[in-house]
Amino acid sequence: MCAFRHTAALAVAVTLGLGAASASAVDVRYMLWDSNQMPAYQQCAADFHKLHPDITIKINQVGWYDYWTTLATGFVSGTAPDVFTDHLAKYPEFAKNGQITDLTQYVQRDKVDTGAYTKGLYEIWGRDGKQYGLPKDWDTIGFIVNMDAAKKAGVTLADLQNMTWNPKDGGSFEHIVRKLTVDANGVDALNPKFDKKKVTMYGYQTPADIDMTGQNTWSFFAVSNGVQLQAKPWDARYAYDDPKLVDTLDYLAGLPSKGVSDNFENVKALGSDAMFIARKVAIVPQGSWMITYFNQNAKFPTAWVPLPVGPTGVRATELNGLADSIWSGSKVKDQAWQWVKYMGSPLCQNVVASRGVVFPSIDGMAEKAISEQKSRGIDSSAFLTMAKSKTFPPPIGDNGAQINQVISNAVTSVLMGKSDAASAMKAANAQANQLLRD
Structure with a gap:
């Protein structure tokens, strides 16, 4: 549960909008805690907007130590982000309290290839036939x-x-x-x-x-x-x-x-x-x-x-894996799902891998991230060695x-x-x- 704790403690809002907005334009608010990942997801948001000109992604970065308090306050006040980076240690409580959306219908409707993710990452975000997150990355x-x-x-x-x-x-x-x-x-x-x-x-x-x-x-x-x-x-x-x-x-x-x-x-x-x-x-x-x-x-x-x-x-x-979840109170769940699906797709995960900050959840992407890190003089292959060793969920x-x-x-x-x-x-x-x- 120790992921990304050296990120900034202040929230930074980033709005990414390209092209002309349509009459049915929708803003999807997204929150994450890792400032190091911001550039990758800014790029993903810009690329996503080109594919979906009627959807603009607004990214808010809040450091780890303030993140969960900010989220809890948002649940109570009705101002939580439509989509947020979720953690395995946190989502059971959110699911029990009805604060996050079951994604099963969306996954089935859009025939998402859940087998593309590193083994175990998708399943651990589910309970009793309900799915509460789409994997985005993993760590060892x-x-x-x-x-x-x-x-x-x-x-x-x-x-x-x-x-x-x-x-x-x-x-x-x-x-x-x-x-x-x-x-x-x-x-x-x-x-x-x-x-x-x-x-x-x-x-x-x-x-x-x-x-x-x-x-x-x-x-x-x-x-x-x-x-x-x-x-x-x-x-x-x-x-x-x-x-x-x-x-x-x-x-x-x-x-x-x-x-x-x-x-x-x-x-x-x-x-x-x-x-x-x-x-x-x-x-x-x-x-x-x-x-x-x-x-x-x-x-x-x-x-x-x-x-x-x-x-x-x-x-x-x-073997811990983060995922993106949709707030159950979101008024734009369909558009939020499009963003969640995009972040879990090869299109966005290739961008994330090319930045070499984390290991994306789709099989093969970690090797790309390691290659990028190696070009900067960092040998991070030890983490892949660990991923191929005995792994266990939290x-x-x-x-x-x-x-x-x-x-x-x-x-x-x-x-x-x-x-x-x-x-x-x-x-x-x-x-x-x-x-x-x-």
Whole structure:
């Protein structure tokens, strides 16, 4: 659920209209949160208007932290956008409250080729025969590495690309993290003389933006350790009390005491991404939506590498997919659907791929985006490697906001060293499952 959080916090309205307006001209209001994607969708809107001269797309960009409040206010006041970028963690509540439109009739009427999308992206936006979004892009998680630090530590790109991990001794992952952790005297964490109270660069940092999915914080470790949080989307039981998740969280919570990660309170204040940019940490996990951010802000050589192979013998990542949804209160649903359909088509997704900001949802488009990024000196193939590894959807069910709070609080308490993982996750899981059934 961590997508595109480094976008601007202010709303910027963009009106795109080409050609003469007809007497039946209609405005379709569209809202997204990622400023990096604005240019691509401006182009898509202009191209769309040429095909539909009677429809003008008005784009409003609102940064992630204000986005959902703005949307909720719009639902209540009757001023919500006709179409908006939706998130898997949010849409169940919108659907339950009747705030988004079932697209099934439109999909069937226009014979949309739903098989063109990357496997699983379309289905996860449906429930009980109703479809609430048309996929627009997907993301996976990888590690970004400070390659200056790696070179100084004698860690090669091949070493980083072939890491293994386990919750007992950390595997080659922890060995590398220790080599990359350096104190004020230039001594690494493998050396008995290492001073963990005077660290100048930590080897690894778990981000502080904890949620129930653990997308870029703990889920990839946990699932590679054999955890299955939910048997399938909408299943009425979560497994946040799985002993293998407990082991995973205990491991991550123990990294600061070894001196190879900063304490969680500092990370909450500073932000793991900012720590990486400031050369305070050598490796952080992040999503493919952050490729452009790091490319623009890191003033040193970096590399994206796949996540470590876990005890189960595989790498694992959440495969998250955004979609566009139509507000149920829209007065221009037919025109809104035309825009949603266009954004999910090869015509628009080719434009998005050519910008190289995100990976579009139609099969084959990600390779185009990766090629574009490569032309700018960015090798993002690690994310495609992860997409071809073990992937899993985020937990999906009713009462997501309340459950998210329960799980987030429990995991945060564990990572801050205030609770032991076994008791915290047992209590949180019981509460989450009760909320799931309510």
